[in-house]
Ligand code: HEC
């Protein structure tokens with residue numbers, strides 16, 4: 472019923488948005504909202520193919536060693552398994568690369584929410600000194616020297632290479648990186664037996680006992696807001712991340728400072744680091760060991776997507792299917 476009502480709402484809303492010219496990717500895994508596609512950057516096969524090529528191409532960095540995938544590696548949950556990633560010349564930033572799965576559904580991009588669209592976001596890492604350190608004009612020239620790129624831009628955009636089109640192609644590719652259909656999603660969509668007993672208990676710790684759902688709200692598990700949850704040396708507001716397929720994306724938090732999900736749970740259980748500006752929802756929870764174990768199991772198995780996009784060496788995107 473809930474999902475029917477929701478679909479109805481979407482049906483009613485879609486034409487309103489479409490009136491503004493926006494489109495949607497409606498073929499999404501069960502549990503996700505449709506992904507909004509800006510009117511000025513429609514999804515086409517030629518553009519997606521180009522976007523994927525650019526995403527995996529180290530030529531986008533000054534010394535031709537770093538691609539987007541160096542820090543958003545499909546084999547490491549479209550992130551990296553270390554707290555921070557290395558850019559050109561081994562330079563290091565201070566933040567953990569977020570997984571870019573379902574990133575098309577985020578309203579606030581980057582940990583501090585400073586970008587609003589993927590098109591706007593893409594040009595930042597290319598120019599960032601500790602990431603790809605590339606000048607956009609130089610990048611246009613570099614790609615224009617490659618006849619196969621010139622031809623691909625012509626097919627995708629009916630025009631020449633530009634930084635704006637590089638961003639559009641990569642953004643279009645990113646919008647296709649989706650994963651859901653977890654036991655939790657199946658359950659929310661009417662499959663009563665999708666959660667086993669322990670997942671079910673873990674889910675009620677998450678949504679009731681521990682109030683994780685105050686910020687990680689159904690269904691994408693973020694409220695699209697910024698909060699100080701006490702992570703890092705100084706007070707700062709961070710965008711609530713989505714939580715599916717967490718097993719693939721350790722370590723956790725914007726600075727990668729928490730190594731395991733078990734430690735994440737212990738962190739919340741003790742109410743976070745007390746400090747000025749700490750969100751009022753952060754308070755000691757007093758969870759029992761059994762409750763913690765159930766919550767951990769829900770975070771791991773209950774939020775594990777049935778299909779997860781992976782790829783080998785920039786080739787065709789394959790999928791891994793989880794058991795069960
Ligand atoms: C050297 C590592 C590195 C490279 C290279 C890199 N990124 Fe990132 N990416 C990061 C880090 C770190 C963040 C978080 C930065 C922040 O929040 O301030 C991030 C954030 C993002 C986000 C925001 C995700 C979210 O949930 O808010 C997207 C999308 C993204 N990168 C895509 C890309 C694309 C596309 C490229 C290639 C053009 C790229 N990145 C290159 C490290 C990298």
Ligand code: HEC
Pocket residue numbers: 677681682683684685686687697698699700702703709710711712713714717720722723724725726735736739740750752753
């Ligand atoms: C006050 C809002 C709020 C509440 C309540 C909350 N979270 Fe979070 N959660 C956040 C924010 C914001 C972050 C990012 C913090 C950072 O990186 O500094 C986060 C990060 C996480 C992460 C790390 C994700 C990643 O990709 O690195 C996990 C896991 C998580 N929360 C699980 C939980 C669980 C489990 C609970 C309940 C015990 C909970 N959260 C309660 C807002 C909240």
